[in-house]
Amino acid sequence: MSKTLSHAKIVARRSADRGYAEHGGWLKTFHTFSFASYWDHKFSHFGSLRVLNEDRVAAHNGFPTHPHRDAEIFSYILSGELTHRDSMVRRGAEAEASASGKDFYRMKRGDVQFTTGGTGIAHSEQNESGKPVHFLQIWALPWRTGLKPQYHTRSFDEAAKRHGFVPILSPLKAGVDATAKEEQEAVPKIEGTIPIHADFVMGAGIIEETKKFEWTVGGGEGVVEKRKKRNVYVHLPMTKGGKAKIRLDSREDAVLSEGDGAFITGVNAGDVLSVESVGEAEAEVIVLDSD
Template sequence: MITLRPADQRGEADLGWLNSQHTFSFASYYDPQHMGFSALRVINDDLVTPGAGFSTHGHRDMEIISYVQSGSITHKDSEGNIKVLSAGEFQLMSAGSGITHSEYNASDSEPLKFLQIWIQPNTLGGTPGYQQKHFGQNEGLTTIASPAGERRDEKRGEKGSGSESGGFELKQDATLSQLILAPKSELVYQIEPGRKLYIHQVAGQLSVEDKSLTPGDGAKITDMQAITLVNASNSQTTALIFDLP
C-alpha cells in the first residue's frame, strides 16, 4: 500500500528567521495522524535567513541527520566538532547519552535550505558521535546511512546502483539512500519481507507506481515486495528513501 503525504498538508512554523515545514508532529505542530513512521520521527524542511540559526541546545538518544540543499551550515557541538556543511553534504550526529550543539546559516547574504531528519535509535546511551560526507551525484541509489555503514545498493535496485563505500553508521536497523534518476529512466526497488519504506521527494518529479511526487511530498509504503520508481520528466530527479523496520 502507498499512502501519500502531500507537501502542502505538512505542518508549518514561521518564526521570521526560520520557515519550517514539518512532515511529522514537531514542536507546536501536533497531528496524531502524523507522529512519525516506524523509526523515522522527524523530517523538517527548513529555510533559514542569512546569519540566523539554532542556538546551543541539547539532544539525547536520537540519530539526527542534516542534508544541505542550498547554502551552508556552521555546526558546533559539545564534543569539540566545529564544521561547515556545504550544499550536497550530509551530517549524522548520534546524540547518544547527551550532546549540545548549534547550527547557523554560515552566510550573511544567502539563505540556507536543509532537511533535518531524526531517526529513533535501537540502542540507548553510549558515546555521542559525528559523521559528515558529500556522497556525490551518482545516478541510481547511494547508501547514506545503514546499521554497519556499508552499502547495500546491489540488493535494492535493478538499475543504476552505485558502487562506492563509506556510508554513515546508523544506530538503527534502517537504511537511508539517495536516489537520483536521469530523465526518462526508472529503477525497481526490492523490499524485504516485513520492511517499510518512506520516500521524501527532494527535487524534480518521481512516479512511485501510480503515485506522483513533487518536491516536499512523501510516500509511506507498506506490505509491498517491490516498487517501480520512474522519472518520466526531462529533468533529473532526487529523492531520499528510508528503508525501515
C-alpha cells in the same frame, strides 16, 4: 501500466498537508511528522523514522546551541551552507575536526552530517553565509538508549547520484550489542555509508526527466535485520520550483510533486521499488527505509 509490487500499499503525504511554521522571519519549515508546535496523532513516526523537516534558514541566522539525547539526527544539505558547532569540538578547532571526518564544521551541498545524541550532546547549526540554506533534518529512533554521543560527516558524489540511488546511511555493522571499540570504529553494514544505530537505510538519487531508478528494499543482501513488512518513506524535496515529479511503482495514483512524500508498507527486504521522473526537471529523491 502494470504494478511491480502489487502487495505494497502506497499512501501519499501531500506537501500542503504537512505542518508548516515560520519563526522570526529566519526559518521556514515543513514538518512531515509531529514536531515542536505541530502535532497530529496520525503522524508521530513511521517505523523508526521520527522526524522529517524540510527547512530553509535565512542568511546569518540559525539554531542556537541546544541539547539532544537518545536520537539519531542527520542533516542532508540541498543548497547553501550550514555551520555545525558542538559540545565535543573546541571553537577554533573546527578544521581539525572536519579533517577527521568525525566532527564537522561547514556543510555544503552533498554533505550529510550525522549525530548520535545518546547520553546527551549540545550543538548549534548556523547559516553563516550570505545566502539561504535549504536542507532536510531527519531523526530516527535508536535501537537502544544511553549510547555514547558520536558525530560523522560524509560528502556524497553528485555524479553517482545521477546513475542510481546512492546509499547514505546503513546500520552499524556490530549491531545493538556493539562493544566500545566497535562503536569507536563505527563500521557500517554498507561500505562508504554513515553508520546508524537503527535497522534503517537511507538512499538518495537525482533522476533525470523520463529516467527510472530502482530501490532495493532493505538496502541489499544482509543489510537489515527486519526483512518482512518494512516501512519505506520516499520524499521529493522542493528544489526545482515545482517542475519535478516522480511516479512510484508505475502507479498512476502514486505520482508525487515537490514537497510530497509517500508511506510505503507491506514491502519486504529484496523487493524492488521503481521511481520514475515524470516532471519537467530532474528529481532529487530521498528514500528512508526503516523497520
